[in-house]
Amino acid sequence: MVEEIEREAEKVLRELSQVLGEVDLEETYYVVEEINVTRNDENPDLDNEFIEISKKNAPRVDEEGYFITEVGRWVE
Amino acid sequence: MRTDIGFEIHEQLNTATKLYCDCPTDYRNAKPNTNICEVCVGIPGAKPFPVNQVAIDSVIEIALMLNCEIVREPIYIQRKHYDYPDLPSGYQRTSLPIGKNGNLLGVGIWEVHLEEDPGKYDPTSGKVDYNRSGVPLVEIVTAPDLHTPEEARNFLKELTKVLSYTGKVRSEGGTMRMDTNISIEGGARVEIKNINSIKGAYRALKFEITRQKNLMKKGRAVKRETRAFLEAQMITKTMRVKEEAEDYRYIPDPDLPPLLISQEKIAKIREIMPEAPHLKLERFMKQYEIGRDDAWAITSEIEMADSFEEVCKSMPEIDPKYIASFFRHLIKKKLNYDNISFRESGLTSEDIKTIISKLNSKEITSSGAELAIRGVIEEKKPASVIINEKGLTRIEEEDVVVKAIEEAIKENPQAVSDYLGGKTEALNYIVGQVMKKTRGRADPAEVLKALKARLK
Amino acid sequence: MGGINAVQRTSTYLEKVEEKDPEINSFIEINPKAIKEAKQVDEGKRKGRLAGLVVGVKSNINVKGLRATCASKTLENYISPYDATVIERVKAEGGVIIGMTNMDEFACGSSGETSYFGETNNPAALGRIPGGSSSGSAAAVAAGFCDVALGSDTGGSIRNPSSHCGVVGLKPTYGLVPRYGLIDLAMSLDQIGPISRDVYTLALMLEVIAGYNPKEATTLKVSKKEYSKHLNSDISGYKIGVAKEFEKVTDPRIMKIIKKSLKVLESRGAEIKEIFLPNLEKGLPTYYLCVFVEFFSATRKFDGRRYGYRIEEVCGKEVLRRILLGKYISQKEYSGKYYKRALQFRSLIKEELLKALEGVDVIVGPTVPKLPHKLGTEIEDPLVMYGYDLLTVPANLAGIPAGVIKSGEVGGVPVGLQIQAKPLDEQKILNVMFALENS
Numbered sequence: 001m002v003e004e005i006e007r008e009a010e011k012v013l014r015e016l017s018q019v020l021g022e023v024d025l026e027e028t029y030y031v032v033e034e035i036n037v038t039r040n041d042e043n044p045d046l047d048n049e050f051i052e053i054s055k056k057n058a059p060r061v062d063e064e065g066y067f068i069t070e071v072g073r074w075v076e
Numbered sequence: 077m078r079t080d081i082g083f084e085i086h087e088q089l090n091t092a093t094k095l096y097c098d099c100p101t102d103y104r105n106a107k108p109n110t111n112i113c114e115v116c117v118g119i120p121g122a123k124p125f126p127v128n129q130v131a132i133d134s135v136i137e138i139a140l141m142l143n144c145e146i147v148r149e150p151i152y153i154q155r156k157h158y159d160y161p162d163l164p165s166g167y168q169r170t171s172l173p174i175g176k177n178g179n180l181l182g183v184g185i186w187e188v189h190l191e192e193d194p195g196k197y198d199p200t201s202g203k204v205d206y207n208r209s210g211v212p213l214v215e216i217v218t219a220p221d222l223h224t225p226e227e228a229r230n231f232l233k234e235l236t237k238v239l240s241y242t243g244k245v246r247s248e249g250g251t252m253r254m255d256t257n258i259s260i261e262g263g264a265r266v267e268i269k270n271i272n273s274i275k276g277a278y279r280a281l282k283f284e285i286t287r288q289k290n291l292m293k294k295g296r297a298v299k300r301e302t303r304a305f306l307e308a309q310m311i312t313k314t315m316r317v318k319e320e321a322e323d324y325r326y327i328p329d330p331d332l333p334p335l336l337i338s339q340e341k342i343a344k345i346r347e348i349m350p351e352a353p354h355l356k357l358e359r360f361m362k363q364y365e366i367g368r369d370d371a372w373a374i375t376s377e378i379e380m381a382d383s384f385e386e387v388c389k390s391m392p393e394i395d396p397k398y399i400a401s402f403f404r405h406l407i408k409k410k411l412n413y414d415n416i417s418f419r420e421s422g423l424t425s426e427d428i429k430t431i432i433s434k435l436n437s438k439e440i441t442s443s444g445a446e447l448a449i450r451g452v453i454e455e456k457k458p459a460s461v462i463i464n465e466k467g468l469t470r471i472e473e474e475d476v477v478v479k480a481i482e483e484a485i486k487e488n489p490q491a492v493s494d495y496l497g498g499k500t501e502a503l504n505y506i507v508g509q510v511m512k513k514t515r516g517r518a519d520p521a522e523v524l525k526a527l528k529a530r531l532k
Numbered sequence: 533m534g535g536i537n538a539v540q541r542t543s544t545y546l547e548k549v550e551e552k553d554p555e556i557n558s559f560i561e562i563n564p565k566a567i568k569e570a571k572q573v574d575e576g577k578r579k580g581r582l583a584g585l586v587v588g589v590k591s592n593i594n595v596k597g598l599r600a601t602c603a604s605k606t607l608e609n610y611i612s613p614y615d616a617t618v619i620e621r622v623k624a625e626g627g628v629i630i631g632m633t634n635m636d637e638f639a640c641g642s643s644g645e646t647s648y649f650g651e652t653n654n655p656a657a658l659g660r661i662p663g664g665s666s667s668g669s670a671a672a673v674a675a676g677f678c679d680v681a682l683g684s685d686t687g688g689s690i691r692n693p694s695s696h697c698g699v700v701g702l703k704p705t706y707g708l709v710p711r712y713g714l715i716d717l718a719m720s721l722d723q724i725g726p727i728s729r730d731v732y733t734l735a736l737m738l739e740v741i742a743g744y745n746p747k748e749a750t751t752l753k754v755s756k757k758e759y760s761k762h763l764n765s766d767i768s769g770y771k772i773g774v775a776k777e778f779e780k781v782t783d784p785r786i787m788k789i790i791k792k793s794l795k796v797l798e799s800r801g802a803e804i805k806e807i808f809l810p811n812l813e814k815g816l817p818t819y820y821l822c823v824f825v826e827f828f829s830a831t832r833k834f835d836g837r838r839y840g841y842r843i844e845e846v847c848g849k850e851v852l853r854r855i856l857l858g859k860y861i862s863q864k865e866y867s868g869k870y871y872k873r874a875l876q877f878r879s880l881i882k883e884e885l886l887k888a889l890e891g892v893d894v895i896v897g898p899t900v901p902k903l904p905h906k907l908g909t910e911i912e913d914p915l916v917m918y919g920y921d922l923l924t925v926p927a928n929l930a931g932i933p934a935g936v937i938k939s940g941e942v943g944g945v946p947v948g949l950q951i952q953a954k955p956l957d958e959q960k961i962l963n964v965m966f967a968l969e970n971s
Contacts, residue, residue: 001849001852002852002856005849005852005853005856006856008853008914009853009856009857009860012853012857012914012915013857013860013861013870015817015915016816016817016820016821016915017817017869017870017873019813019814019816019817020814020817020818020821020873020874020877021814022873023873023876023877023880024876025876025877025879025880025883026876026879027872027875027876027878027879028875028876028878028879028882029152029328029330029720029875030328030330030333030720030750031706031707031720031882031930031931032333032706032707032750032752032931033333034333034749034750035150035333035334035335035336036333036335036336037126037127037332037333037749037750038126038127038128038129038132038335039125039126039127039128039129039746039747040129040130041091041092041093041128041129041130041131042092042093043092043093043098044092044093044098044099044100044101045098045099046099046100046110046111046113047113047614049596049613050112050113050114050613050614051109051110051112052613053596053597053611053612053613054109054112054117054119054613054838054839055109056611057609057610057611057613057838057839057840058838058839059836059837059838059839059840059841061109062203064107064108065107065108065109065110065205066108066109066203066204066205067109067161067203067204067205067206067837067838068201068202068203068204069161069197069202069203069204069837070161070202071199071200071201071202072197072199072200072202072304073315074199074304074313074314074315113614114613114614117838118833118838119613119614119838119839120594120600120602120607120610120715120833120834120839121592121593121594121600121612121616121712121713121714121715121716122614122712122713123711123712123748123749123750124749125747125748125749126746126747126748126749127749155829157829157832159832159835161837164833164838165832165833166829166831166832166833166834166835167829167832204837206838323863323864325828325829325859325862325863325864325867327825327826327829327862327871329719330718330719330720330750330826331719331748331749331750332749332750333749333750
């Protein structure tokens with residue numbers, strides 16, 4: 001499937017770019033033009049129920065609570 | 077051969093909550109993966125909370141302390157994409173530079189950024205703990221202005237001191253992490269990751285320089301690559317070579333509007349930020365007419381430097397040189413011995429003033445002063461209480477001293493005969509015994525004089 | 533909703549779902565606690581503006597304890613450990629969540645066919661696609677399986693299926709409704725919005741979910757509005773903009789229906805004005821290039837380490853296509869050629885739309901340029917599928933609100949009228965819809 005998509009990708013990009021053409025404008029990254037949206041550093045908080053459900057969602061978790069992932073290639 | 081060394085240094089900031097969520101930053105006693113929420117482990121649908129203001133202000137202050145210019149254009153928070161087990165969202169949020177073009181000890185500071193800490197991954201077992209994921213970090217990128225592992229170590233020590241002066245980084249220690257890059261004339265630039273201490277940096281550089289020079293000697297090329305430092309084995313190993321160099325596909329995080337730092341904000345932070353340690357050292361030498369070694373010892377910690385100044389100010393009758401010597405030889409020595417910081421010791425300027433004043437009025441001896449310092453640190457009581465409780469006041473009554481001298485002579489015939497036989501250092505031993513008997517309350521100089529007279 | 537027995541209402545809907553949804557396939561999961569929650573309403577333990585209203589939720593919105601699968605194998609077994617902000621608000625106002633609705637996988641589609649849990653049928657035109665990507669939400673509302681549903685709209689995903697299924701739907705101003713808990717398609721474009729059978733319920737749900745969220749950096753600091761209270765079908769004096777460009781790209785059978793509705797609006801005192809949108813067609817490539825890059829970024833978390841499966845290993849073709857395209861064009865060497873350019877065009881389209889809106893209250897036109905195809909029709913060319921979004925993506929690129937209401941039918945297939953307005957002018961959109969509903 002990957003090869004097929006990659007074959008089509010070129011066509012998709014070519015056609016999309018063709019419609020666009022060129023324009024000399026600033027880029028719009030954000031629709032809402034805000035700056036300095038910050039919060040105060042206070043009231044640390046944890047949700048135990050969240051932690052429980054998260055463990056259930058984990059594909060591999062050991063009895064200590066670590067998520068088990070792959071071993072680093074370079075230490076093998 | 078010319079060797080150029082640069083660093084990317086990461087240190088955790090001292091905030092109450094994480095950078096983009098309200099999880100606590102103090103995870104040290106938490107069980108694995110219990111100091112987490114949907115934001116800091118990349119649970120589907122979670123969005124970053126607005127940026128932690130204290131973290132931003134801390135980075136500005138650190139950048140200013142490192143003589144950086146503060147960027148006055150919009151500072152985007154970028155997503156730096158890479159796939160690694162400790163990175164819960166598959167990207168790390170890292171700000172564009174907040175500070176630029178600074179320097180410390182003649183080493184260029186290229187950029188200072190605000191970042192989020194990833195989780196902790198053990199590549200040997202594959203275990204991941206996300207408790208620290210999302211803790212704010214300051215990232216400091218230096219120019220390759222260092223040339224030897226020793227220079228690098230000194231620089232890192234000074235940097236640590238500057239950071240701790242601000243009080244804006246975590247004080248527990250052991251949270252500094254760094255990558256280093258090293259290029260030796262004739263070879264390619266090599267990056268080393270996974271360094272977790274100054275000692276580690278020193279060892280990694282030592283190993284790497286030897287490795288590269290050996291390759292060159294054999295006429296082999298030093299490839300451009302990224303290596304990992306394996307601390308336990310004290311070696312570096314290839315992580316990836318240049319061809320696999322990562323493209324981080326940076327984009328501004330659409331969930332976080334940019335930051336814009338105002339002139340007022342910079343002025344406000346400048347006003348409250350502390351004097352840099354190297355500037356303080358120079359000032360102390362000049363203002364108090366003390367030696368470099370004394371000044372170095374005292375400015376090793378901002379709390380100690382502040383206390384020194386307070387003591388000098390409130391005891392104008394006492395020569396600052398004397399106070400400096402007291403700080404260096406009595407306090408700093410004890411702290412070094414116990415391997416604790418001045419702040420951790422609990423010593424206050426009040427304690428120090430009490431001891432110096434009693435020392436000055438000869439109410440206690442220098443040994444009494446040492447015991448008083450020890451008492452304050454170990455028993456967490458004020459110096460005045462310790463001096464009373466332990467009876468550290470200097471013995472005025474001559475007969476008590478005379479009695480102790482007589483006893484010491486009687487109990488140590490060997491030392492006495494050694495002394496009389498010409499071994500003058502044997503007398504010091506007897507003085508020590510007398511001091512022990514008087515629990516440090518006798519004046520050692522007086523005891524020495526009396527002993528000499530007695531054994532003539 | 534006083535006087536309505538919530539348990540009775542909920543069980544009636546549940547029975548209907550059980551009986552008829554096998555044909556429609558609008559739900560992925562039913563909330564096992566729905567009756568319990570309804571009971572709490574009847575007992576007066578849960579009160580509020582939505583008390584007893586039965587709500588369907590798109591499967592990309594987190595409801596604590598239910599699966600937010602995004603209709604993908606990637607998240608097949610992912611149980612939400614938290615509530616999205618909109619869900620907190622719905623629950624706080626007494627809404628009863630009946631279940632999680634079907635959708636195009638990760639909201640990547642405009643037909644409702646790409647779900648890992650199977651395609652959704654169109655209750656208003658059986659055998660045709662319901663549209664997407666909020667296919668299940670629109671279909672569930674159209675089939676009468678719930679009172680109202682939440683969808684999400686990145687480039688038309690609420691409006692497109694609302695149009696095809698003949699229901700009312702609204703994509704709010706970007707930043708009006710919290711996205712916290714909505715699984716991303718493209719962060720800078722996504723908005724959650726309501727889908728319903730009547731304008732009043734639509735307005736009611738909007739006012740419940742809208743409003744500033746202090747725990748999010750991109751919501752707007754605007755005061756709460758009571759859209760339902762201010763519904764007004766008197767639209768005399770409204771200036772309605774219509775663009776010639778709509779006609780150029782739209783099936784004439786659809787345009788015929790839309791023109792009829794415009795006549796109705798005119799008859800109710802609105803004034804029709806011509807507006808110009810010369811860059812209308814540039815919206816589509818702009819939109820897709822932005823989506824590829826943002827979606828690639830958003831899907832990096834689906835690495836199979838903390839939950840679910842690694843996305844590339846299990847996802848469908850369209851999702852994989854977008855990830856690969858995003859990965860390709862966000863490379864350092866190409867970003868100027870594609871992503872930056874798209875963002876420049878985004879500025880152009882935004883400016884053009886906002887300028888067109890300066891002289892009018894709303895812009896009215898078709899929602900989808902084509903009629904929905906029959907289920908089972910193979911559409912090989914992704915660009916043909918993307919073409920469904922031509923008229924809906926500009927509102928997302930500009931961040932403006934847009935609503936859809938049924939205008940009429942072409943051979944029994946519903947056709948929706950799209951109403952776009954200036955940022956935060958949701959009330960005007962709702963009023964125009966209300967006027968049409970009451971005509």
